[in-house]
Amino acid sequence: MAQPLNACEYLLDQRLAAGDAERIALTGPAGDLTYAQLHDRVCRTAAGLHATGLQPEQRVLLLMADSPEFVIVYLAAMRIGAIPVPVSTMLRADGVAELLRDSRARLLAVTPEFAGQAIEAAAAAPELAAMILAESAGAGAAGTATRPDSGAPVPVHPLGEVAAGSPDEAVYPTTADSPAFWLYTSGTTGLPKAAMHRHGSIPVVCETYAAQVLGIRPDDRCLSAAKAFFAYGLGNSILFPLAAGAAAVLESAPARPPALAALAQKFGATLFFAGPTFFANMLNAELAADSLAGVRLAASAGEALPAALQRRWTAHFGIDILDGLGMTEMLHIFLSNVPGRIRPGTTGVAVPGYELRIVAEDGTDVPPGTAGTLLVRGDSAATGYWSRYAASRQVFQGEWLRTGDTYVRDADGYYCCLGRTGDMLKTSGMWVSPAEVEQRLLAHDAVAQAVVVAGRDADGLEKPVAYVILRPGRAASEDDLIAFSRAGLPSFKRPRRVVFVDAYPTTATGKIRRVELRAMATAVLASAGSAGG
Numbered sequence: 001m002a003q004p005l006n007a008c009e010y011l012l013d014q015r016l017a018a019g020d021a022e023r024i025a026l027t028g029p030a031g032d033l034t035y036a037q038l039h040d041r042v043c044r045t046a047a048g049l050h051a052t053g054l055q056p057e058q059r060v061l062l063l064m065a066d067s068p069e070f071v072i073v074y075l076a077a078m079r080i081g082a083i084p085v086p087v088s089t090m091l092r093a094d095g096v097a098e099l100l101r102d103s104r105a106r107l108l109a110v111t112p113e114f115a116g117q118a119i120e121a122a123a124a125a126p127e128l129a130a131m132i133l134a135e136s137a138g139a140g141a142a143g144t145a146t147r148p149d150s151g152a153p154v155p156v157h158p159l160g161e162v163a164a165g166s167p168d169e170a171v172y173p174t175t176a177d178s179p180a181f182w183l184y185t186s187g188t189t190g191l192p193k194a195a196m197h198r199h200g201s202i203p204v205v206c207e208t209y210a211a212q213v214l215g216i217r218p219d220d221r222c223l224s225a226a227k228a229f230f231a232y233g234l235g236n237s238i239l240f241p242l243a244a245g246a247a248a249v250l251e252s253a254p255a256r257p258p259a260l261a262a263l264a265q266k267f268g269a270t271l272f273f274a275g276p277t278f279f280a281n282m283l284n285a286e287l288a289a290d291s292l293a294g295v296r297l298a299a300s301a302g303e304a305l306p307a308a309l310q311r312r313w314t315a316h317f318g319i320d321i322l323d324g325l326g327m328t329e330m331l332h333i334f335l336s337n338v339p340g341r342i343r344p345g346t347t348g349v350a351v352p353g354y355e356l357r358i359v360a361e362d363g364t365d366v367p368p369g370t371a372g373t374l375l376v377r378g379d380s381a382a383t384g385y386w387s388r389y390a391a392s393r394q395v396f397q398g399e400w401l402r403t404g405d406t407y408v409r410d411a412d413g414y415y416c417c418l419g420r421t422g423d424m425l426k427t428s429g430m431w432v433s434p435a436e437v438e439q440r441l442l443a444h445d446a447v448a449q450a451v452v453v454a455g456r457d458a459d460g461l462e463k464p465v466a467y468v469i470l471r472p473g474r475a476a477s478e479d480d481l482i483a484f485s486r487a488g489l490p491s492f493k494r495p496r497r498v499v500f501v502d503a504y505p506t507t508a509t510g511k512i513r514r515v516e517l518r519a520m521a522t523a524v525l526a527s528a529g530s531a532g533g
Contacts, residue, residue, distance in 0.1 A: 002175035007202040008046075008079035009171050011242040012039050020245045023218070026068050027267050028250040033068055035245070038075075041068075043167035045076035045159070052107065052130060052162065056081030056172055057179055059105040063087055063096060063114045065252035066228050069134035069159060071238055073109045078180050078199070081172030085182045085194065086229040093120035099184060100125035103194060103386065107132060109159070111252070119145040122154045131156040176200025182386060183231050185328045193391055195329045195382035204380040205235055205332040206243035208353040213322065213336050214271060214297065218245040223269035223295075225255040225278045226510070232301050235332040236273040257282040261291040268294055272319070275302035275510055279313050279321065280449045284472055292317050301326050301333055302511055304417040304435055307345030308442035309449075323347055325417070329401055331380040335415055345439065346414045347407075354378035356415070357400065358407050371433075373421050374407040375400045406433070423514060425454035425462045432493050437464055440488045441481060441495075446474035451504060452495060453514050455521025465521035466495035467504065497524050 012035070015025070021036035033041070054060065060077045062084055064070040070086075077084040087099050096117055100108065105125070109132045110118040122128050122145035131145065135158050145154040174180070180199040184192045210216045224236035241248040249267045253259065255278065264272065272295045274282075279300060292298075298321045300310075305323035314320055324336030325347045335356060337348035350356045357365055358372040366372040377399050384392040395402050406418040418424065418433035425432050434452040441450035449469040454462040466485075470476060478498040485494040499520075505513040 002177065004171075004173050005176045005178075005199050005203075006079065006081075006171045006174045007180050007199045008042065008075045010199075010203055011239065012042060012075060013171070015039075015242065015245050018245060020218070023245055024247045025242060026071060026250055027221070027247050028263070030068055030250060030252070038068075038071070040167055041072050041163060042075045042079060043169050044165060045072050045163040046079040047165050047168035048162035049073075049076055049082065049107070050080050050168070051165070052132075052157070054080065054082050054106055057083060058107075059083045059085050059103045059182070060107045060109055061085045061087055061096075061100055061103060061105040062109050062229070063089060063091075063118050064109060064111045064134065064229075065089060065113060066233070066237060066250045067111055067134070067252050068250065069109075069111060070228060071248075071250075072163075073132070073134075073159070074181070074238065078174075079171055081174055081178070083179055083181055085184070086234065087184055088229050089114055089227070091117070093117040094124075096121035097124040099192065100128055102192075103182065106130075110134065113252075119156070125154075128154055130154060132159050132162055133157070134159040174199050179383075183234070183328050183331075193388045194386040196384060196386055197331055197380075197382050201331050201380040201382075202239055203243075204353065204378070206239055208378075208380075209324070209326075209333045209336065209351050210235070210240040210243065212352045213324075213333070213338055214240070214299065215339070216240055216244045216246055216271065220244065220246040220270045221249055221268050222246060222271045222273070223249040223251075223260065223264055223267070224272075225260055225274035226302070227255070231328045231331055232273070232275075232326060232333075236271075236299075239332075257285040257287060261287050264292050264295060270294060270296050272298045274298070274300060276300055276305045276309060277303070277449065277504070277506075277510060277512070279305070280309055280469075283309075283312060283316060284448050284469075286472065289316055289318065292319060295319050297322065297339065299324060299333075299336075304347065304419075305344075306435075306439050306442045306450075308439060310344045324351075325374075325403075325405070325415075327376075327401070327403060329382045329395060330376060330378060331382070334376050334378055334380070335374075343414050346410075346416045348415065349413050356409075358409055358415075368409050368411050371406055371408045371418055374403045374405045374415070376403060377401070420514070423453070425464065427454075427462050427464065427492050432464060434464070437466065437485065437489065437493055437495060440485050441466055441468060443488070444476060444481060444484050446470050446476040447481070448472075449504075451512055451514065451517060453517045453521050455497075455518060455523075455525045457496070457525040463496040463525060464493065465517075465524060466498045467501050467517055467520075468498055469501060469503070497521070499524060
C-alpha cells in the first residue's frame, strides 16, 4: 500500500509541526501572512471548494496574479485532491476559453484584474460550473457569465464567501503518484499541452535543486521576475520558500526592473530569480549598483544565459547568477551551475538526483565534445500530456525525457547549450549554433541583446540573421557588427544581416518567439539580398 503524501501537507502542515507557525510565509505589497495564517486560510478555502461540489481530480483553472489568493487556492485545491491548473495571465478571453474546454475545468478562480476576460471565457466553456473571484478594494465581486447557446448563467462567487466558513484541516489521502496539478506549456511548437504532475514531484524539486543547489534557508526571502503561472515561477515563489520555511515576496503587477529592485530593497529579498531577457533589461535600466544589495544569489532559466551578459550583470551588481535549465515537463531546474563553480556560457552540471544523456539522431550516446539532443531522467517528470498521446510518446520516452535542446558536454562534465534542436541552422554545408553567434555579438560593447535565427535567402539557402537591441546611449551600424562577428568567428558563421529592434516578440511566459523572427529573417533576406554574401 502506497504511503500517503499530499503536497499541501508537505508544504504547509509540516511547517507548523516544525514550529514555524509565526514565521512569515508570504510578504509583499498585499501584506504579510504567517504560516499559521496561511494554513487557516487554506483550510477554510479547502472547505469552501469542497462545499461548491468540487471533487477529487476535477480541475480548477487559476487565472490569477501572483498574490496570497493564488497561493491559497493552489494549495487548497491540492489539499482536497482536486487539480489546480495555473494559466498565463497574458491570455485573451479566447485563449482562456480554449484551456477551460481542454482541461474540462469545473471551477475558474480569478483575481479582479482578469475578471473581464474570465467572464467572457466562462461563457464559452460548457463544463464550467462556477467562477470564484478574489476580491480587492473597490472591485465588484459578484456577477454572472451567460452562455450564448443556452442562456444558462455561470455563477460568480466571491472568494471571501467561499472561504468564510469554519476551517477543515482534513487532507485528502493522496499518494506520491496521485495527480496534483497541471501546467500548460507555452505552445511555441503547436497547441498548448498540459503537463500532468504528481504530488511526489514537489518534494523532488524542493529537495534537489532548491536545497542542494540554491541552498535555500529559512531566513531567505524569494523574489521572482518569472510569474507563478508557469513552472519556473511556481517553484521560485511557492514551492521552494514554503518547503524551507522561508518567505515569498509576491508582486501582482508585471515585472519591471526598477519596480522589482525597489521590492527587493523594501522586503529584504535574498534570492532573486529571472530570465536572461530580464537580466539584460536590468542593465539597460541603468539601476544603481547597490539596487540589490541584500540579494545573496540570483538564478536564471528559460533560455541560455550568454556569458557576456552574465559577466556584465555580475560585475555591475556584485551578485553571482546560477544559469540553469528546466522544463515545464520536469517541473523545475535539473541542470545548473552551482555556487563557487560557475562557468559563464555553460548551463553547468547535472543537479543531484537527475541523470543526463546527449544522443545522436539514432539515439546512441555521443562522446564529450560532440553535439546532440539532451535527454534527462528524474523523479519530477510529468506523467505525460493531458489528451496528447502522440506528443507524449515523442517527449516521454520510457524513463527518459527528450528536451528538444542541442547540447555539448565538455571533459569536465559541464554542459553548453547550442540552442533548440530545431533552431540549429546549416550554412555553407556546416552546422551553426545561434548561441555561438549571439555570444560573439554580445561581446560588442554597444550590444545589449542579440538573437540569431535562420532565414532563407533568394536561393532558398539558410543564412544567419541577427536581431539586436543596442545598449542605451551606444551606437553601432549593421556593417560594424557584421565586421565584428567576422573578426571573432569563422566567416560562414557571421550574420548576413543585422536588424536593430527595440524588443522581441515573446510567448506568454516571456520566451522569445524565434519562429516569428525566422519568418521576418526570410523576408529581410529575400527583399534586400544577403549582405556580405
